[in-house]
Amino acid sequence: MIPLMKPDIENGEIEAAVESLKHDKYVLGESVIKFEENFALYMGSKHAVSVNSGTSGLILSLSALGIKDGDQVLTTPMSFVATANSIIHFNAKPVFCDISMRNYNIDVEKTKTMTRGKKTAIPVHLYGNPVDITEMSEICREENVPIIEDACQAHGSEYGNKKIGTFGAAGVFSFYPSKNMTVCGDGGMVITDNDEIAAKVRKLRDYGRVSKYVHDELGYALRLNSVNAAIGLVQLRKLDKMNDARRNLAKLYTQKLADIEELIPPQETKNGKHVFHMFVVRTERRDDVIAAMKRCGIECGVHYPIPIHLQPLFKRLFGFADGMFPNAERLSRDCLSLPIFPSMTKDELNCVSENLHIFFGR
Ligand SMILES: Cc1ncc(COP(=O)(O)O)c(C=O)c1O
Numbered sequence: 001m002i003p004l005m006k007p008d009i010e011n012g013e014i015e016a017a018v019e020s021l022k023h024d025k026y027v028l029g030e031s032v033i034k035f036e037e038n039f040a041l042y043m044g045s046k047h048a049v050s051v052n053s054g055t056s057g058l059i060l061s062l063s064a065l066g067i068k069d070g071d072q073v074l075t076t077p078m079s080f081v082a083t084a085n086s087i088i089h090f091n092a093k094p095v096f097c098d099i100s101m102r103n104y105n106i107d108v109e110k111t112k113t114m115t116r117g118k119k120t121a122i123p124v125h126l127y128g129n130p131v132d133i134t135e136m137s138e139i140c141r142e143e144n145v146p147i148i149e150d151a152c153q154a155h156g157s158e159y160g161n162k163k164i165g166t167f168g169a170a171g172v173f174s175f176y177p178s179k180n181m182t183v184c185g186d187g188g189m190v191i192t193d194n195d196e197i198a199a200k201v202r203k204l205r206d207y208g209r210v211s212k213y214v215h216d217e218l219g220y221a222l223r224l225n226s227v228n229a230a231i232g233l234v235q236l237r238k239l240d241k242m243n244d245a246r247r248n249l250a251k252l253y254t255q256k257l258a259d260i261e262e263l264i265p266p267q268e269t270k271n272g273k274h275v276f277h278m279f280v281v282r283t284e285r286r287d288d289v290i291a292a293m294k295r296c297g298i299e300c301g302v303h304y305p306i307p308i309h310l311q312p313l314f315k316r317l318f319g320f321a322d323g324m325f326p327n328a329e330r331l332s333r334d335c336l337s338l339p340i341f342p343s344m345t346k347d348e349l350n351c352v353s354e355n356l357h358i359f360f361g362r
Contacts, residue, residue, distance in 0.1 A: 001297045001298075001299070002297060002298045002299065002344075002348050002351060002352060003299050003338050003339060003341070004299040004300060004301045004337060004338075004339050004340075005178045005301075005340070005341050006186070006205075006339075006341040006343060006344075007177050007178075007182045007339070008023055008221070008242055008341070008342045008343055009182075009184065009231075012234045013231045013234045015186065016031075016230040016231055016233065016234045017140065017184070017227050017230055017231050019230065020227045020229075020230035021227055022213060023037075024219070024226040024227070024230065024357070025226060026225060026226050026227070027223060027225060027226065028206070028223060028226070029226030029229070029313065030051055031124070031226045031227070031229040031230035031233060032223075032224055032226050032229040032352060033231045034049060034229070034233055035224075035229040035230075035232045035236070036048045036049060036050050036189070036229075038233060038236055039189055039191070039232075039236060040191060042163075042236060042239070042326060043163045043165055043166055043171070043191050044131050044162070044163055044166055045165070045166050045171070045193055046192065046193040046194075046195075046198070047162075047191065047192050047193070047194075047195070047197075047198035048189050048190070048191045048197055049189065049190045049191075049192075049201045049202050049205065050187065050189050050223070050224035050229060051187075051188045051189065051190060051201070051205050051222050051223065052186055052187060052188065052222045052223060052224055053186045053187065053188045053206075053222075053227075054150075054172055054173060054174025054175075055082040055083065055086060055120075055174075055178070055188070056154040056188055056205070056220075056222040057152075057172035057173065057174070057189060057190045057201075058082065058083065058086035058122070058148065058150065058172050058290070059086045059222075060190060060200075060201045060204050060205060060220075060222065061148045061169075061170040061172055061190055061192075061201065062086055062087065062089075062090060062092075062148065063122065063198070063200070063201075063204055064121050064170070064196070064197040064200035064201050064204070065119070065146055065148070065170075065197070066085075066119075066139075066175040067090045067092050067119050067120065067167065068090060068091075068092070068119075069091040070092065070093070071089065071092040071093070071094070071119035071120075072092065072093050072094075072095045072117065072118050072119060073087045073092055073093070073094055073095065073118060073119055073120050073122060074095050074096075074097060074106075074111065074114055074115060074118045074121040074122070074145070075087070075094055075095070075096060075097075075106070075121065075122040075123070075124070075140040075150075076096065076097065076105065076106040076122075076123065076124050076126070076308075076329055077096040077097055077099070077146055077307040077308045077309045077325045077326075077327070077328040077351065078099045078104060078124075078126060078304070078307055078308070078325075078332070079124040079126060079150065079304070079308060080303075080304065081304075081311055081313075082150060082152075083122060083124055083150050083152075083308070084308045084314065084337075086122075086227040087122070088234055088313075089307075090316065091117065093318065094308075095113050095114065095118065096308070096309055096320075096324075096325055096328075097110050097111050098110065098124075098325040098326065098327045098328055098329040099204065099317065099325075099327045099331065100327070101267075101271045101330075101331075102130075102239050102255075102267060102269075102329050103129055103130075103132075103267045103268070103272075104126050104127065104128065104129070104267060104280075105123065105124065105125065105126050105130075105131040105132075106123045106131060106136070106330055107134050107327070108131065108132045108136045108139065108219075110228060111136060111139055111140075112139055114145050115139055115140055115143040115145045117132065117143075118145050118156060119145075119159070120145060120146050120147065120148055120169075121136070121140055121145050121146075121147050121148070121231060122147075122148045122149075122220065123136055123149060123150065123168075124150040124153075125149065125150070125151050125153060125154035126153060126159050127155055127266070127274075127276070127278040127280050128153050128154050128180065128275035128276050128277035128278065128305070129154075129157070129222065129266070129267070129269055129274040129278075130154065130158070130159040130164050130269045130272035130273070130274070131149075131156055131159075131269070131357060132159075132269060132270075133149070133159050133164070133167045133168075134159060134160065134167070136166050136168050136208075136269075137168070141181065142195075146168065146169035147167065147168030147169060147230055148168055148169060148170050148171075148172060149164065149165050149167060149168040149170070149171040149172065150166050150172055150300065151165040151172060151173050152172060152173055152174035152179070152188075153170045153171055153174075153179065153180075153277040153278070154173075154178075154180075154275060155179065155180040155181050155239055155275065156178055156180060156181075156239050156240060156245075156273075156275050157243075157272070157273055157274065157275040158234075158272065158273035159269070159271060159272050159273075160271050160272075163212050164191075165191050166191065167219040169192060169194055169197060170190050170191065170193075170194070170197055170201075171186065171190070171191045171192070172189070172190055173188060173189045173190075173191070174187070174188050174237075175187035175188060175189070175226065175228070175232055177186045179277065180239065180242060180243060180246070180275055180277050181232070181235040181236060181238070181239050181242065182231070182232075182235060183224065183228035183229065183231050183232040183235070184228065184231045185225075185228050186228075187224050187228050187229075187232060188224070189224075194236050203217060203219060204217065204219045204220060204222070205219070205221075205222040205223050206218040206219060206221070207220070207224060208223060208309070209260060220285075234284070242342040243275045243276075245342040245343075245344075246275060246276040246277075246340055246341075246342060247274070247276060247278070249273065249276070249340055249349060250274070250276045250279050250340065252346070252349055253338065253340075253352075254266075254354070255354040256349070256350070257281070257353060259357075259362060260356060260357065260360050260362060261285070262283055262285065262360055263281045263282070263283050263356070263360075264281060264283070264334075265281060266279060266280050266281065272279075276340055277317035278301075278303055278336065278337045278340065279338045279339075279340040280335050280336065280337050281335075281336050281338060282331070282334040282335055282336065283334055283336055284334055285337045286302070286333070286334050286335070288358070288359075289336060289359060290302070290336065291357075292355070293352070293355060293359075293361045296351075297356045298339065298351070298352055298355060300336055300337060300338060300339070301336075301337035302335060302336065302337065303335060303337050304332060304335075305332055306332060307325060307328040307329055307331075307332045309324055309325055309328070310322065310329070310332075312336070338352055339352060
């Protein structure tokens with residue numbers, strides 16, 4: 001069986017978890033502080049504040065930017081639903097801008113006429129491939145619209161040699177087990193250079209606390225546990241190596257599959273460093289391919305079969321309908337994620353490639 005994805009967990013992570021269990025304070029212990037310090041250092045950001053999921057990171061970042069009832073937030077319809085859900089939690093309205101078929105991210109050119117009057121914009125670096133973030137930052141700056149980068153799939157990804165997540169007012173990461181780095185459970189991080197945003201996220205994740213039993217804001221319990229942070233610290237040290245492995249596998253896939261015309265290869269943003277959270281090809285025969293691969297013991301995936309605007313919740317709340325965002329709908333119909341994970345062997349990749357060749361009669 002070749003899985004779609006597999007976290008790279010070795011003795012280092014296990015030993016760090018045991019060590020934390022034995023010696024750390026379970027909540028907001030030493031490992032949490034170290035993980036945050038090292039994450040900020042790696043990213044080149046002033047602050048890193050850990051939380052218990054990427055979703056929490058998005059919600060608290062929006063809160064820190066002062067989002068309120070009735071505000072409008074610009075984002076992409078092609079992402080995991082959590083991106084747009086975070087907006088609805090505030091009774092605010094997601095305003096979708098269709099994706100570009102050039103890199104499957106929000107169409108930055110189109111955002112030019114859409115940023116005015118928005119409270120914030122949440123571009124998503126889908127599959128680990130950067131948004132044209134410099135251009136988007138300039139567009140948003142002109143209209144005074146702060147950006148929250150959803151970098152939940154893009155740990156270590158870069159645009160023009162600068163880390164993804166450091167372009168906006170805040171950058172948000174997820175450490176869910178399928179991600180490029182994990183804490184072996186749920187977890188997330190908000191990075192920012194802005195002292196107020198960092199302080200606000202830090203406070204809100206911890207009951208709105210100013211001191212042990214004094215609370216001056218309505219906060220939550222959204223902290224990352226110390227054992228998870230200890231694992232995250234080890235994963236962070238391995239992140240570049242794991243991303244290199246993903247990029248090498250992607251290169252090999254691209255070479256091996258080049259002769260199958262029915263498969264459109266992944267798109268890479270110019271000036272960007274794609275970290276291949278997913279290796280996504282496109283084919284009109286997507287569902288047949290998935291079934292055939294399953295019979296050969298190969299697990300494939302679809303990210304995502306329903307664009308966010310067509311999720312039942314979004315149709316019901318906002319009246320979104322078929323045909324509103326044609327590029328996202330097209331990608332939803334024909335995107336196919338092939339197995340990719342750092343410990344994937346060349347033999348495993350060859351097996352996927354050979355079976356795809358057989359399926360397409362090559
Ligand atoms: C693009 C994107 N945004 C947000 C999230 C939410 O992260 P989490 O699952 O950690 O809440 C995810 C992860 O699933 C994601 O892929």
